[in-house]
Amino acid sequence: MGPSFKEISKRYGQSERAVETVAKLIIKPKPENWPGMAYMPPYDIPYDEAKALARYVLIESIKNLSSQNKTEDSIEDILDDDAQFH
Ligand code: HEM
Numbered sequence: 001m002g003p004s005f006k007e008i009s010k011r012y013g014q015s016e017r018a019v020e021t022v023a024k025l026i027i028k029p030k031p032e033n034w035p036g037m038a039y040m041p042p043y044d045i046p047y048d049e050a051k052a053l054a055r056y057v058l059i060e061s062i063k064n065l066s067s068q069n070k071t072e073d074s075i076e077d078i079l080d081d082d083a084q085f086h
Pocket of ligand 1: 001003008029038039
């Protein structure tokens with residue numbers, strides 16, 4: 001349904017400012033940022049929790065991708081992670 005975390009991370013970066021921007025988008029998504037995709041449901045959660053999720057989307061999920069790439073025959077060899085969805 002939604003863009004891959006890698007794509008989101010590429011678009012916004014990994015700065016503290018990016019974490020704050022994306023946290024606000026998790027609480028109140030802006031579907032116009034991703035034309036052609038479905039609408040993400042808004043999450044009525046505290047800002048601190050949204051920031052923790054944003055940190056995962058922008059930073060932690062990317063770390064997981066690079067460590068997977070080190071293993072032989074990883075799923076990343078088969079799947080194009082830019083084409084993945086969340
Ligand atoms: C903890 C759960 C989730 C997190 C952390 C999350 C995170 C994000 C983020 C950061 C974006 C980019 C927002 C932007 O650039 O404006 C996004 C977009 C999107 N997400 Fe999610 N998402 C979650 C759950 C979901 C669910 C449950 C769905 C659908 C059932 C969904 C569908 C989408 C779609 C369609 C987009 C692109 C269009 C839009 O922003 O409305 N997401 N999501």
